[in-house]
Amino acid sequence: MSVFGDVPLAPPVAVFKLSADFREDGHPQKVNLGVGAYRTDDCQPWVLPVVKKVERLIVEDAGLNHEYLPILGLPEFRSASSKVALGDGSAAIKDGRVGGVQALGGTGALRIGAEFLRRWYNGVNNTATPVYVSAPTWENHNSVFADAGFKDIRPYHYWDAAKRGLDLAGLLDDLEKAPEHSVFVLHACAHNPTGTDPTREEWKQISEIMKRRSLFVFFDSAYQGFASGDLDKDAWAIRYFVSEGFELFIAQSFSKNFGLYNERVGYLTVVARDSENLSRTLSQMEKIVRTTWSNPPSQGARIVSKTLNCPELFAEWKSNVKTMADRVLLMRDQLKAKLQALGTPGTWDHITQQIGMFSFTGLNPKQVEYMIAEKHVYLMASGRINMCGLTTSNIDYIAQSIHDAVTKVPQCRS
Amino acid sequence: RSHEELSSSIRSTGSSPSLVSYYSWWGGVQMGPPDPILGVTEAFKRDTNPKKMNLGVGAYRDDHGKPFVLSCVRKAEELITAKHMDKEYLPIGGLGDFSKCCAQLALGADSEVLKSSRNITVQTISGTGSLRIGANFLARFHGGPRDVYLPKPSWGNHTPIFRDAGMQLKAYRYYDPSTCGFDFKGALDDISKIPEQSVIMLHACAHNPTGVDPKPEQWKEISDLVKKRNLLVFFDMAYQGFASGDIDRDAWAVRYFIEQGHNILLSQSFAKNMGLYGERVGGFTVVCNDTEEAKRVESQLKILIRPIYSNPPMNGARIAATILNTPDLRSLWLEEVHFMANRIIKMREQLVAGLKKEGSSHNWQHVIDQIGMFCFTGLKPEQVERLTKEFSVYMTKDGRISMAGVTSANVGYLAHGIHAVTK
Numbered sequence: 001m002s003v004f005g006d007v008p009l010a011p012p013v014a015v016f017k018l019s020a021d022f023r024e025d026g027h028p029q030k031v032n033l034g035v036g037a038y039r040t041d042d043c044q045p046w047v048l049p050v051v052k053k054v055e056r057l058i059v060e061d062a063g064l065n066h067e068y069l070p071i072l073g074l075p076e077f078r079s080a081s082s083k084v085a086l087g088d089g090s091a092a093i094k095d096g097r098v099g100g101v102q103a104l105g106g107t108g109a110l111r112i113g114a115e116f117l118r119r120w121y122n123g124v125n126n127t128a129t130p131v132y133v134s135a136p137t138w139e140n141h142n143s144v145f146a147d148a149g150f151k152d153i154r155p156y157h158y159w160d161a162a163k164r165g166l167d168l169a170g171l172l173d174d175l176e177k178a179p180e181h182s183v184f185v186l187h188a189c190a191h192n193p194t195g196t197d198p199t200r201e202e203w204k205q206i207s208e209i210m211k212r213r214s215l216f217v218f219f220d221s222a223y224q225g226f227a228s229g230d231l232d233k234d235a236w237a238i239r240y241f242v243s244e245g246f247e248l249f250i251a252q253s254f255s256k257n258f259g260l261y262n263e264r265v266g267y268l269t270v271v272a273r274d275s276e277n278l279s280r281t282l283s284q285m286e287k288i289v290r291t292t293w294s295n296p297p298s299q300g301a302r303i304v305s306k307t308l309n310c311p312e313l314f315a316e317w318k319s320n321v322k323t324m325a326d327r328v329l330l331m332r333d334q335l336k337a338k339l340q341a342l343g344t345p346g347t348w349d350h351i352t353q354q355i356g357m358f359s360f361t362g363l364n365p366k367q368v369e370y371m372i373a374e375k376h377v378y379l380m381a382s383g384r385i386n387m388c389g390l391t392t393s394n395i396d397y398i399a400q401s402i403h404d405a406v407t408k409v410p411q412c413r414s
Numbered sequence: 415r416s417h418e419e420l421s422s423s424i425r426s427t428g429s430s431p432s433l434v435s436y437y438s439w440w441g442g443v444q445m446g447p448p449d450p451i452l453g454v455t456e457a458f459k460r461d462t463n464p465k466k467m468n469l470g471v472g473a474y475r476d477d478h479g480k481p482f483v484l485s486c487v488r489k490a491e492e493l494i495t496a497k498h499m500d501k502e503y504l505p506i507g508g509l510g511d512f513s514k515c516c517a518q519l520a521l522g523a524d525s526e527v528l529k530s531s532r533n534i535t536v537q538t539i540s541g542t543g544s545l546r547i548g549a550n551f552l553a554r555f556h557g558g559p560r561d562v563y564l565p566k567p568s569w570g571n572h573t574p575i576f577r578d579a580g581m582q583l584k585a586y587r588y589y590d591p592s593t594c595g596f597d598f599k600g601a602l603d604d605i606s607k608i609p610e611q612s613v614i615m616l617h618a619c620a621h622n623p624t625g626v627d628p629k630p631e632q633w634k635e636i637s638d639l640v641k642k643r644n645l646l647v648f649f650d651m652a653y654q655g656f657a658s659g660d661i662d663r664d665a666w667a668v669r670y671f672i673e674q675g676h677n678i679l680l681s682q683s684f685a686k687n688m689g690l691y692g693e694r695v696g697g698f699t700v701v702c703n704d705t706e707e708a709k710r711v712e713s714q715l716k717i718l719i720r721p722i723y724s725n726p727p728m729n730g731a732r733i734a735a736t737i738l739n740t741p742d743l744r745s746l747w748l749e750e751v752h753f754m755a756n757r758i759i760k761m762r763e764q765l766v767a768g769l770k771k772e773g774s775s776h777n778w779q780h781v782i783d784q785i786g787m788f789c790f791t792g793l794k795p796e797q798v799e800r801l802t803k804e805f806s807v808y809m810t811k812d813g814r815i816s817m818a819g820v821t822s823a824n825v826g827y828l829a830h831g832i833h834a835v836t837k
Contacts, residue, residue, distance in 0.1 A: 273438035
């Protein structure tokens with residue numbers, strides 16, 4: 001008899017299973033359009049030149065050691081992260097009502113925020129507060145809030161499959177109908193998985209309703225800089241909401257824009273009404289951190305902090321980020337052009353209208369199966385592709401594969 | 415004003431930014447108390463007394479009171495830098511090379527468990543992260559009682575970790591304040607009454623905060639009793655190598671229990687023994703009946719981990735794996751661990767000698783008998799307060815001092831202070 005005799009085998013996390021299957025595939029033309037990590041035109045991971053430089057500085061600095069960071073993280077990292085999100089001239093920062101928690105990636109930031117909200121928002125330990133996530137959304141959002149204790153996690157309308165764009169009417173309607181004080185998880189830019197973002201006018205409409213109906217704003221910002229190539233442009237929505245007076249959370253990830261995936265560098269920015277509310281909030285977040293990981297890892301935070309706090313390195317970083325964003329934009333242009341040249345049925349404007357790492361191609365599950373089984377092109381069942389997986393060498397093959405999938409495998413009737 | 419009053423007032427008057435500014439979502443959030451352990455360092459930093467001593471956190475210091483970066487760590491870092499590796503996500507369970515050598519270090523290279531692949535070991539965010547994953551796993555899958563039995567006293571963070579994971583805490587007698595030693599009889603007595611299938615937490619070596627460890631013969635009796643009571647054993651091993659200076663000796667209890675048939679849970683930390691504190695390197699192991707069960711448990715651990723931090727940080731695990739898997743570095747590491755443990759032992763001896771010299775009439779033998787980084791001095795809270803206020807010696811209220819903060823330069827001052835508040 002074992003105490004674990006009844007533990008069921010859990011299904012693997014889909015996106016990692018996809019990569020595992022890809023690795024096992026021996027086909028010479030196989031392509032992985034699954035996991036969201038940047039690739040160069042040679043389909044290689046890319047350690048940013050500025051990161052290499054800063055890592056050398058760190059290793060060579062005999063004055064540095066491996067002591068514990070404070071519970072809330074490296075101070076220079078924390079202030080720099082808030083600034084990157086809210087802008088150098090942020091009035092909220094000047095007012096001393098912005099703080100935050102260094103966390104393990106964007107995931108960790110979301111989790112600390114979610115745990116805090118479950119304990120202290122809308123009452124004490126109110127697990128019934130509805131949490132709204134976009135339909136579709138990054139699949140881990142559901143688990144983060146559920147494991148933090150929330151019992152009522154709901155979708156809000158977002159992706160309109162028919163028009164391959166934002167279902168604004170549905171979204172606004174959900175905001176109007178949501179119970180007051182509901183939490184809404186908003187993607188700051190480069191929506192994952194659809195790549196479809198509200199326009200500035202649409203963000204204003206969203207903001208108006210959220211303010212009027214006392215809904216809580218929780219931004220997930222995993223792609224700042226990566227979406228348009230411009231940090232400020234990608235942070236427009238966040239900064240707009242802050243200027244509109246919202247108290248809000250922003251879960252920031254430095255995985256993509258710094259290419260620091262495995263060092264787990266993230267930050268939860270907290271914007272509060274005033275410094276007094278902020279300090280009580282942070283004191284409770286400390287308690288949450290202490291029983292989760294005690295204090296965060298130092299390596300990644302040091303790299304980001306050194307880079308953001310040094311003008312030359314900061315400039316070099318922005319240029320590295322633009323390199324990545326530009327390559328993605330180029331692949332979008334080329335993929336659309338090739339599909340149009342092939343005469344692939346359907347419209348393909350969404351490829352270039354969508355923004356960031358991902359594209360929601362519109363391929364249905366049967367077509368996706370075909371892509372994987374027949375073409376050895378690996379993508380998520382949702383039809384999501386990682387644009388970074390496209391290169392000048394494989395883009396023709398991919399375009400042709402999509403063409404074949406669309407023409408040979410019928411559209412499903414829902 | 416409450417949210418409800420203000421919300422309805424805004425609704426009736428129409429949306430108004432100026433009204434919105436009066437209240438905050440967080441108006442009802444209480445100020446959290448400072449962390450009892452880490453709070454000590456905060457207070458220490460604020461003190462301006464040049465003679466101040468920080469004997470709070472268990473972080474090793476060299477004989478000049480400075481943080482110590484192990485040579486094997488620096489060498490490993492150089493090797494790693496030269497390899498120009500990428501920064502791609504690790505698997506949810508962490509760096510495979512690391513998990514393997516982490517398990518080997520604890521269980522021994524010739525462990526039957528490893529040979530049969532009936533363990534699952536995942537990389538975790540140091541010891542805390544490991545304990546939390548274990549606690550979450552128990553909360554979700556343990557069919558037995560919700561109670562986790564901790565030794566009295568235990569590391570302060572154990573209780574909130576298990577509580578936040580949804581478990582409940584109980585205690586078994588452990589420390590005998592009259593002897594400053596192990597209350598063996600009390601422990602056996604309490605353990606014999608623990609309801610079957612409950613979880614019992616054991617400190618593998620260098621008990622925190624007391625420094626009091628059971629002797630091998632006592633461990634054997636504990637193992638027998640725990641088996642008889644059908645309890646699930648959770649070992650916390652944060653100081654392997656650091657206690658006696660010998661990694662195999664420090665892992666003896668863990669290995670003995672496994673040999674005796676306990677399928678244990680095990681948390682490991684590399685914060686102290688490799689000085690990798692801020693890199694957050696740790697491991698969590700579940701010893702299962704067989705590979706098939708290990709696979710099922712592994713799949714569930716991943717489901718637990720993914721919504722906390724997705725996958726663990728690379729840097730520290732890479733350093734640890736490089737050290738453990740490179741023969742030269744491994745030998746160097748063993749020497750350095752031995753050296754750190756020996757310095758602690760020497761400080762214990764010098765503290766007792768110093769107290770004798772001050773003319774203390776108390777029996778301070780326990781300072782030498784206790785093992786590992788911490789010493790449970792036996793000081794009462796009022797005496798601790800005086801030691802802090804009058805001598806700027808910072809320690810936790812329970813009378814625990816971190817011997818790592820003691821140096822040949824300040825051990826005399828410490829003896830003087832302790833004598834002053836206890837004579």
